[in-house]
Amino acid sequence: MSKFIEIQDLIFAYTDESGMAKCNAIDNVSFTVEKGSFLAVIGKNGSGKSTLAKNINALLLPTSGTVLVGGFSTKDEDHTWDIRQRAGMVFQNPDNQIVSAIVEDDVAFGPENLGIEPEVIRERVDRALENVNMGAYKKKAPHLLSGGQKQRIAIAGAVAMRPECIIFDEPTAMLDPSGRREVLDIIEELHKDGITIILITHFMEEAARAERIIVMDDGKIEMDGSPKDIFEDTEKIRALSLDVPPATELAGRLRAKGIDMGEIVVDEDDLIDRLTGSGK
């Protein structure tokens, strides 16, 4: 697999009003993300997750170190738009991301700014809305949609740019349970279609669905591994103000009481299998 994102010795410090650097929000971080992979980033409030995300799509530029996205350095201003087209971003609050009064216009906003032919835009918008199962809503007004539907429109807007990667910054924090399910399912589908996914979340069961988890703390990478590696160390996870998914918690407690649960469980389906012998 090729590397889509390469981050080397990244330091990022916010500056105060007088331009003085404050403490490092990202403190010497290096890692790479494989093309087509699904990475979750977790960490307590203020650990640097969102700052890291904004460094990946050139909304913020490194204080020192380098960030390469699809081979382009974020510091190279000639390629800022190449980077943003390749690495789209979806934020927490869908209301802050929707700009148009009609769903399909909103989704077309990005591609229009790229100067793409109208017929091509038409096709991309229709495809993107189908990708998020919102095709039936293309003529509707976004403000009449539910939170989950609005967030799917925001995702369609990112998809219509034909990005190679989408960074989701707590996309489900403001959604009701069905909205969360809808958005998570769409993220998994986009991953299956080959898009590189970076998901920042406070929901451990969402992170457990990724292939790899990076745990940030105090601007540094504290842990990096598969969901099983990460959630195996319950004590360390809790010390970092995080938690394990409910399925992992329950399996751990049952194991401690002498019930044979096999290896660590991070997925609810696995938990159900182990307890009932179903599905295998």
Next chain:
Amino acid sequence: MTIVVENLKHTYSPGSPEESLALNGVSFEVADGESLGIIGHTGSGKTTLLQHLNGLLKPDSGTITVNGTVITGDAEKEDVLMVRKKVGFVFQYPEYQLFEETVEKDVAFGPRNLELPEEEIKRRVRWALEMVGLDYDDIKDDSPFNLSGGQKRRVAIAGVIAMEPEVLILDEPTAGLDPKAHDDILAMIGDIHKKTGNINILVSHNMNDVTRFCDKILVMDRGQKVLYGTPGEVFSETEKLLAMGLDLPDGAHIAHRLRKEGMDLPDDILTIDQLEREILKAKGRE
């Protein structure tokens, strides 16, 4: 303090093409000292309902009676204002509303607007910060903007508590917090409720939170009250809740799946603790 809501109706944009019936005949009561959870998918009418409870919106018909005083219809303006002082409202992401230079000034803002004597303001700020688990002397001179996410939210909640409301309404108080801050804030809200004995109303998308914290749960769907009862009663209506786009608390959710695969478990499991005990019992019998 009691709240009685009777047959509340509210229509947005009446007479326009976008007319929508946001509340359609909602009735319920909140007893003194009770903690009520309100759940429902986005657009189900939760926020509209809350805005009626502190007089921000007026209903088309129906009444709200707070401690014997009707605050709807032809209610006296003074009565509505009185209720607004008694009902404290913690909005979503309340930390975005912090604005003062120091924590002390920020928390004092509400009491100062009540034109209380300086001594009383000081006492309330100290008390409110203590209630949210912060040390007055340690934190009073800090800028609220330099605090962690969880601490900011505590300071914002302290600002509401310093008004000494008799009803505390919290809209999604744990949204966007990391797991530890989430647990800490919820425990803090439980403590405040215990210490003040006030009515608490918690609006949440988090089924675990309302299960842990609330005596009663009200479920809204399309502007109507569709379920009401204890967490055990409400969450036994699994199929109804799932059809409404809601969910179950973690313990109930996993128990539901295990039952479907044939495991014999009782119907009233809500939490992971309860589920653990029941699985151990079930396995012991095997």
